[in-house]
Amino acid sequence: MSEKRKKIIAVIGGSEPSSEEARLAEEVGCELARQGATLVCGGLGGVMEAACRGASAEGGVTIGILPGDSPETANPYVQIPIATSIGYARNIAVVKSAQAVIAIGGSYGTLSEIAHALQSNIPVIGLKTWALSRNGQLDNSIILVQNPVEAVNKALNLAEG
Amino acid sequence: MSEKRKKIIAVIGGSEPSSEEARLAEEVGCELARQGATLVCGGLGGVMEAACRGASAEGGVTIGILPGDSPETANPYVQIPIATSIGYARNIAVVKSAQAVIAIGGSYGTLSEIAHALQSNIPVIGLKTWALSRNGQLDNSIILVQNPVEAVNKALNLAEG
Amino acid sequence: MSEKRKKIIAVIGGSEPSSEEARLAEEVGCELARQGATLVCGGLGGVMEAACRGASAEGGVTIGILPGDSPETANPYVQIPIATSIGYARNIAVVKSAQAVIAIGGSYGTLSEIAHALQSNIPVIGLKTWALSRNGQLDNSIILVQNPVEAVNKALNLAEG
Amino acid sequence: MSEKRKKIIAVIGGSEPSSEEARLAEEVGCELARQGATLVCGGLGGVMEAACRGASAEGGVTIGILPGDSPETANPYVQIPIATSIGYARNIAVVKSAQAVIAIGGSYGTLSEIAHALQSNIPVIGLKTWALSRNGQLDNSIILVQNPVEAVNKALNLAEG
Numbered sequence: 001m002s003e004k005r006k007k008i009i010a011v012i013g014g015s016e017p018s019s020e021e022a023r024l025a026e027e028v029g030c031e032l033a034r035q036g037a038t039l040v041c042g043g044l045g046g047v048m049e050a051a052c053r054g055a056s057a058e059g060g061v062t063i064g065i066l067p068g069d070s071p072e073t074a075n076p077y078v079q080i081p082i083a084t085s086i087g088y089a090r091n092i093a094v095v096k097s098a099q100a101v102i103a104i105g106g107s108y109g110t111l112s113e114i115a116h117a118l119q120s121n122i123p124v125i126g127l128k129t130w131a132l133s134r135n136g137q138l139d140n141s142i143i144l145v146q147n148p149v150e151a152v153n154k155a156l157n158l159a160e161g
Numbered sequence: 162m163s164e165k166r167k168k169i170i171a172v173i174g175g176s177e178p179s180s181e182e183a184r185l186a187e188e189v190g191c192e193l194a195r196q197g198a199t200l201v202c203g204g205l206g207g208v209m210e211a212a213c214r215g216a217s218a219e220g221g222v223t224i225g226i227l228p229g230d231s232p233e234t235a236n237p238y239v240q241i242p243i244a245t246s247i248g249y250a251r252n253i254a255v256v257k258s259a260q261a262v263i264a265i266g267g268s269y270g271t272l273s274e275i276a277h278a279l280q281s282n283i284p285v286i287g288l289k290t291w292a293l294s295r296n297g298q299l300d301n302s303i304i305l306v307q308n309p310v311e312a313v314n315k316a317l318n319l320a321e322g
Numbered sequence: 323m324s325e326k327r328k329k330i331i332a333v334i335g336g337s338e339p340s341s342e343e344a345r346l347a348e349e350v351g352c353e354l355a356r357q358g359a360t361l362v363c364g365g366l367g368g369v370m371e372a373a374c375r376g377a378s379a380e381g382g383v384t385i386g387i388l389p390g391d392s393p394e395t396a397n398p399y400v401q402i403p404i405a406t407s408i409g410y411a412r413n414i415a416v417v418k419s420a421q422a423v424i425a426i427g428g429s430y431g432t433l434s435e436i437a438h439a440l441q442s443n444i445p446v447i448g449l450k451t452w453a454l455s456r457n458g459q460l461d462n463s464i465i466l467v468q469n470p471v472e473a474v475n476k477a478l479n480l481a482e483g
Numbered sequence: 484m485s486e487k488r489k490k491i492i493a494v495i496g497g498s499e500p501s502s503e504e505a506r507l508a509e510e511v512g513c514e515l516a517r518q519g520a521t522l523v524c525g526g527l528g529g530v531m532e533a534a535c536r537g538a539s540a541e542g543g544v545t546i547g548i549l550p551g552d553s554p555e556t557a558n559p560y561v562q563i564p565i566a567t568s569i570g571y572a573r574n575i576a577v578v579k580s581a582q583a584v585i586a587i588g589g590s591y592g593t594l595s596e597i598a599h600a601l602q603s604n605i606p607v608i609g610l611k612t613w614a615l616s617r618n619g620q621l622d623n624s625i626i627l628v629q630n631p632v633e634a635v636n637k638a639l640n641l642a643e644g
Contacts, residue, residue, distance in 0.1 A: 005562060008554070038563070063563060069409065069579050069603065071491070079488060080521070080546060082565055083579040086408040086572065087391065088277065089250035096552050096566040105296065108280035115273035116249065120552065131294045135266065166401065169393070199402070224402060230418045230442065230570065232330070240327060241360070241385060243404055244418040247411065247569040248552065257391050257405040281391065410599065411572035427618065430602035437595035438571065455614045457588065 006061070007159045008038045009152070010098035012113045013047025013106040013129070021105035024127050025050035027148035028102055033060025035156060040065065040097050042090065043074045043081060047104050052077030065094045092116045099159030102151045103129040103142070114142065123158040125151050167222070168320045169199045170313070171259035173274045174208025174267040174290075182266035185288050186211035188309035189263055194221025196317060201226065201258050203251065204235045204242060208265050213238030226255045253277045260320030263312045264290040264303070275303065284319040286312050328383070329481045330360045331474070332420035334435045335369025335428040335451070343427035346449050347372035349470035350424055355382025357478060362387065362419050364412065365396045365403060369426050374399030387416045414438045421481030424473045425451040425464070436464065445480040447473050489544070490642045491521045492635070493581035495596045496530025496589040496612070504588035507610050508533035510631035511585055516543025518639060523548065523580050525573065526557045526564060530587050535560030548577045575599045582642030585634045586612040586625070597625065606641040608634050 009032055013025060029051035032039050039055045041048040043064020052062040056077045064078030069085035084090040091109060095101050095117040103114055104127045117124050118141050125143045132139040143158075145151045170193055174186060190212035193200050200216045202209040204225020213223040217238045225239030230246035245251040252270060256262050256278040264275055265288045278285050279302050286304045293300040304319075306312045331354055335347060351373035354361050361377045363370040365386020374384040378399045386400030391407035406412040413431060417423050417439040425436055426449045439446050440463050447465045454461040465480075467473045492515055496508060512534035515522050522538045524531040526547020535545040539560045547561030552568035567573040574592060578584050578600040586597055587610045600607050601624050608626045615622040626641075628634045 005554075005564070008563075040565075061563075063565070065565065071488075071580060071582075080491075080544075080563060081488070081580065082523075082546070082548065082576060084567070084576040085579050086247075086250065086411050086569065086576070087253075088280070089247065089253055089408050089411075089569065092248075092250055093565060093567040093569070096568050097554060097564065099554075107295075108276045111293070112273050112276035112280065115269045115276055119249070119269035119273065128296050131297075132272070133292045133294075134268075135289050136292075166393075166403070169402075201404075222402075224404070226404065232327075232419060232421075241330075241383075241402060242327070242419065243362075243385070243387065243415060245406070245412075245415040246418050247408065247415070247572050250408065250569050250572075254404060254406040254408070257407050258393060258403065260393075408569075408572065409575075410602070411569065411575055414570075414572055429617075430598045433615070434595050434598035434602065437591045437598055441571070441591035441595065450618050453616045453619075454594070455616075456590075457611050458614075 006036060006038045007156060008040050008098050009155045009159065010040045010094050010101040011047065011051040011104065012041065012094065012101060012110050013104035014110060015044055015046035017046045017050070017105050021047060021128065022050040024148055025104050026054035028104065028151055029054025029060070030058045031149055031152040033058035035152060037156060038063065040094060042094050043078050045075055047106065049075035049077060065090050065097065088112070095122055096120060098122065100125065100155035102127065102155050105129055125154045127151055167197060167199045168317060169201050169259050170316045170320065171201045171255050171262040172208065172212040172265065173202065173255065173262060173271050174265035175271055176205055176207035176209070178207045178211070178266050182208060182289065183211040185309055186265050187215035189265065189312055190215025190221070191219045192309055192313040194219035196313060198317060199224065201255060203255050204239050206236055208267065210236035210238060226251050226258065249273070256283055257281060259283065261286065261316035263288065263316050266290055286315045288312055328358060328360045329478060330362050330420050331477045331481065332362045332416050332423040333369065333373040333426065334363065334416065334423060334432050335426035336432055337366055337368035339368045339372070339427050343369060343450065344372040346470055347426050348376035350426065350473055351376025351382070352380045353471055353474040355380035357474060359478060360385065362416060364416050365400050367397055369428065371397035371399060387412050387419065410434070417444055418442060420444065422447065422477035424449065424477050427451055447476045449473055489519060489521045490639060491523050491581050492638045492642065493523045493577050493584040494530065494534040494587065495524065495577065495584060495593050496587035497593055498527055498529035500529045500533070500588050504530060504611065505533040507631055508587050509537035511587065511634055512537025512543070513541045514632055514635040516541035518635060520639060521546065523577060525577050526561050528558055530589070532558035532560060548573050548580065571595070578605055579603060581605065583608065583638035585610065585638050588612055608637045610634055
C-alpha cells in the first residue's frame with residue numbers, strides 16, 4: 001500500500017439498528033477518526049449513518065459505497081459517495097476496500113458482508129452480531145469484542161500495513 | 162411467471178466438498194431433473210459440478226452463472242453458461258434467479274449466497290451446511306432436511322408459482 | 323467449449339425500437355433458432371422481446387439476463403430468465419456470454435454493450451446501429467450487414483468453436 | 484447533495500495513452516485540483532495515473548475505483564482506493580459517482596464509460612476521443628473541447644449543484 005494512504009476500516013450493520021447498536025456505531029466512528037483511520041461503509045442509514053456521524057464529528061474521512069446510481073442517496077455524513085448502481089453486489093466492494101471490518105448487529109445484508117470478508121481473509125470484528133456454526137461445529141472466525149474502543153483497536157491492529 | 166417456464170432451483174455449495182457432500186449434490190441434481198425443475202448454480206467444480214452431473218444424467222437443464230468472463234470456464238455438465246465477469250458478485254445472481262435454494266456443505270462463499278437468498282425472502286433448504294445465530298439467538302431461517310429427496314421436495318413446494 | 327453446447331448469440335438493441343428495427347429483431351431471432359443457435363439478450367422489451375418472440379416461434383432457446391432482481395421482469399418469450407440485480411452492469415454479462423453479438427439500432431445502452439464486446443474481442447455485427455470514429459479516424463470494428471439472414475450467418479461464422 | 488461535498492469529476496481514458504494524451508490527463512488533474520474538485524477514475528495506469536499525479540501535485544483528492552479485489556492494485560497517486568472486485572462493471576461506478584466526465588483518448592473501455600455516462604445523462608467532455616454516429620446521423624452528445632483548462636471549466640459548469 002502507498003505509504004501516504006490511511007488505513008481504511010469498514011463499518012457494517014443494519015439500516016434499522018436498535019438504539020444501543022446505533023450508539024455503538026457512532027462511538028466506533030468517533031474512535032476510528034481519533035485514531036486517524038478512514039471509514040468506509042454502505043453509505044445509507046442506520047448503523048452506516050451513525051458511524052459516519054461519529055467519524056465526521058471527530059474530523060475523520062467517510063466513504064459511502066452506495067447500491068444505487070446517485071451520490072444523492074448517501075447519508076449526510078458521507079463525504080465521498082461512490083454510486084455503484086449494482087445493488088447489493090456493492091456489499092462486496094465495501095469489505096474488499098477495507099483492511100478490516102467491524103460488524104455491529106445487522107441482518108442478512110450484514111451477514112453477506114461478513115461472509116464476503118471472511119472469504120477474502122479480511123478480519124471481521126463483531127459487536128453484538130452474527131455467530132456461525134458449520135455442520136455442527138462452531139466457527140470462530142468473527143472476533144468478538146465488548147466495546148467500540150476495543151473494536152477499533154483490534155481492527156487497526158489486524159489491518160495490514 | 163410465464164406459464165411455460167419451469168421452476169428454477171439453485172444448488173449451492175463449496176468447490177472442495179467431502180465425498181459425502183458431492184454424493185448428496187449429485188442426488189439433488191438427479192432428483193431436480195426427475196421432477197422437471199431447471200438447476201442453476203455457480204457453474205464451477207465441486208458441489209456445483211456434482212449437481213450438474215446428476216441433473217444431466219437424468220435429462221435435466223443446467224445453468225451455470227460464472228464469476229469469470231468466459232463460458233469456457235464452466236464445468237462440462239453446464240448446458241447454459243452465463244459469463245458475468247463480476248467475480249463473487251455473481252453469487253447474488255445465482256440465488257436471485259432461483260425460486261428456492263438448496264445449500265450443501267460449503268464455506269464462506271456458500272454462506273454469502275445463503276445470506277443473499279434470505280435477504281431476498283428466497284427459501285433456503287440446508288443439507289449439512291451453516292447454522293446461524295444472531296446476538297445470542299438461534300436463527301431458524303435455513304430449513305434443515307435429512308436427504309436429497311426431501312431437499313428437492315421442500316424446494317419445489319416452497320418455490321413460488 | 324463442451325461439444326454438447328449450442329452456440330450462443332447475443333441480440334442487443336433498444337427497448338423502444340422503430341417498427342423496422344423490431345421487425346429486423348424478430349427475423350434475427352427466427353433465423354438464429356432455425357440455425358440451431360441459442361439466443362441471449364437483456365431480457366426486457368423492444369428489440370429484446372421481438373428477438374425472443376422470433377426465436378420462440380421457431381422453437382429456439384431464449385435466455386434473458388435481467389438488470390433487476392426478479393425473473394418475473396423478463397419478457398414473456400424468455401425461457402431462461404437470469405436475475406442479476408446489478409442493473410446496467412448486466413450489459414457486460416449479456417455480451418460475455420455470447421460468441422458473437424448482433425446489434426440492431428439502439429441507444430447508449432446498446433453502445434455500451436458494443437463497447438464491452440469489442441473490448442473482449444467478441445465480434446459485433448451491426449444492423450442500422452452505431453458507427454464509431456476515434457480521434458478523427460473511422461473505426462471499422464462493427465461488421466455492417468444488410469439483413470437479418472446475413473447478420474445471423476456472419477455471427478455464426480465468427481462464433482468460436 | 485450535501486453542501487459540504489466537493490464536486491466529483493471523472494477522468495477516463497486508456498491505460499496505454501500517447502505521450503500527448505498523458506500530458507493532457509496530467510494537466511486536467513492539476514486543473515481539477517486547483518479548482519477544488521475531487522477526481523475519480525478507474526484507479527489504474529495510463530491516463531488514470533497521469534490525472535491522479537496531476538491532481539496530487541496540486542493537493543487535490545483522488546479516488547480510484549478498481550476492477551480487482553485489492554486496494555494494492557491502485558496507482559500510487561490514488562489516495563482513496565475502492566476495490567470493487569467486479570471487473571469492467573466498475574466502469575459504470577466510475578461515471579455514476581461523478582457529476583461530469585472528461586474523456587481523454589481511450590479505447591473500447593473508455594467508449595463503454597462514455598456510453599454509460601450518456602445513458603445516465605451525465606455530461607461527457609471529450610479531448611481527442613471517440614466520435615459517434617447512429618444510423619448515419621452524427622451524435623453530438625460528447626462535448627468537444629480543445630485543452631485541459633477548457634475541459635475542466637466545462638465539466639465544473641455542467642456538474643450539478
